[in-house]
Amino acid sequence: MKRLIFPAFLFLLLACGCMPKGIQYNHPDFETITKKTAFDKTYIIGMDDVLNVIIYEKWPYARDAYEKKVVVRDEGTIIVLPIGKLKIEGLTIKEAEEEIINGLKTYLKKPFCEIEIIEYNSKKVCVLGNLERAVVFGLKPGQRLVETVALAGGNAEKRYLGPVKLVRKEKGEVRVFDINMRRIVIDGRLDEDVLLADGDILFVQESKLTEAKRIIDLLTLWVPAYFAGRTLTSDIGITGN
Numbered sequence: 688m689k690r691l692i693f694p695a696f697l698f699l700l701l702a703c704g705c706m707p708k709g710i711q712y713n714h715p716d717f718e719t720i721t722k723k724t725a726f727d728k729t730y731i732i733g734m735d736d737v738l739n740v741i742i743y744e745k746w747p748y749a750r751d752a753y754e755k756k757v758v759v760r761d762e763g764t765i766i767v768l769p770i771g772k773l774k775i776e777g778l779t780i781k782e783a784e785e786e787i788i789n790g791l792k793t794y795l796k797k798p799f800c801e802i803e804i805i806e807y808n809s810k811k812v813c814v815l816g817n818l819e820r821a822v823v824f825g826l827k828p829g830q831r832l833v834e835t836v837a838l839a840g841g842n843a844e845k846r847y848l849g850p851v852k853l854v855r856k857e858k859g860e861v862r863v864f865d866i867n868m869r870r871i872v873i874d875g876r877l878d879e880d881v882l883l884a885d886g887d888i889l890f891v892q893e894s895k896l897t898e899a900k901r902i903i904d905l906l907t908l909w910v911p912a913y914f915a916g917r918t919l920t921s922d923i924g925i926t927g928n
Contacts, residue, residue: 709852709853709862709863709864709865710862710863710864710865711865716862721878721879721880721881721882728779728780728781728784729779729780729781729828730779730780730804730828731777731778731779732759732775732776732777732778732779732780732783732804732809733759733763733776733777733808733809733810734759734760734763734776734808734809735758735759735760735808735809736758736759736804736806736807736808736809737756737757737758737759737804737805737806737808738756738757738758738759738765738802738803738804738805739754739755739756739757739802739803739804739805740753740754740755740756740757740765740767740787740800740801740802741753741754741800741801741802741803742754742767742787742791742798742799742800743798743799744795744796744797744798744799745797745798745799752795753767753768755767755768756805759775759776759809762774762776763775763776763777764776767787767790769794770787770790770791770794773786773787773790780802780804783802784800784801784802787800787802788800804827806825807825807826807827807828808825809825810825810826810885810886811823811824811825811826811885811886812824812826812830812835812883812885812886812887812888812889813887813888813889814835814836814839814888814889814891815888815889815890815891816851816889816890816891816892817849817891817892817893818839818840818891819840822838822839822840824838824839826883826884826885826887829882830882830883831880831881831882831883832851832853832866832871832880832881832883832889833868833871833872833880835883835889836851836868836889836891839889839891849868849891849892849893850865850866850867850868850892851865851866851868851889851890851891851892852864852865852866852889852890852892853866853881853887853888853889854887854888854889854890855884855886855887855888856886864881866879866881867879
């Protein structure tokens with residue numbers, strides 16, 4: 688039995704590194720997920736997003752006329768007084784502002800509209816794995832991987848940063864990327880911090896050293912208990928004779 692323990696231990700350690708390989712940081716396609724973006728007024732409004740709509744008239748002087756928190760619902764619409772129901776799902780923030788301004792021209796001489804996004808709920812990212820629990824986040828513009836893993840509580844109490852697998856569907860094809868958290872956080876390679884997209888799935892893994900420590904901890908509990916049980920059984924057998 689003793690001779691079987693060490694090979695079994697080696698097998699467990701090797702099994703920790705047997706996750707399927709994805710696209711690595713040094714692959715040309717990796718650059719597609721770390722691209723820079725400008726998102727000022729280009730965010731596309733979606734269902735369940737929460738907006739703050741501010742309207743005022745510029746003439747003869749600027750004065751507040753309307754400010755209201757609204758949720759995009761009912762087939763992608765919001766209600767803006769005095770216009771009524773407007774469909775804005777699928778529009779950028781700038782396009783939605785222009786749509787409201789055009790509708791207000793019947794009522795105001797020189798209307799102005801500004802839309803602020805209070806809650807980003809229409810686009811989601813899911814974080815699984817080495818966490819207290821799985822988390823689904825609303826995805827705001829420019830949100831990146833390290834921030835999201837931190838918000839989800841990944842690697843919070845781990846000495847060694849583990850890798851993260853990113854699963855993304857693009858143009859009908861599912862692709863898997865391997866993200867080296869240590870390169871980003873410890874080595875300062877912020878250019879490798881991934882820009883997330885709607886529908887991304889992140890799987891936070893333990894580092895191999897952390898996995899090995901966990902297995903060693905289990906073995907230090909299991910092995911003594913096993914031999915203690917064997918000794919106790921042997922003692923009982925002797926007494927019974």
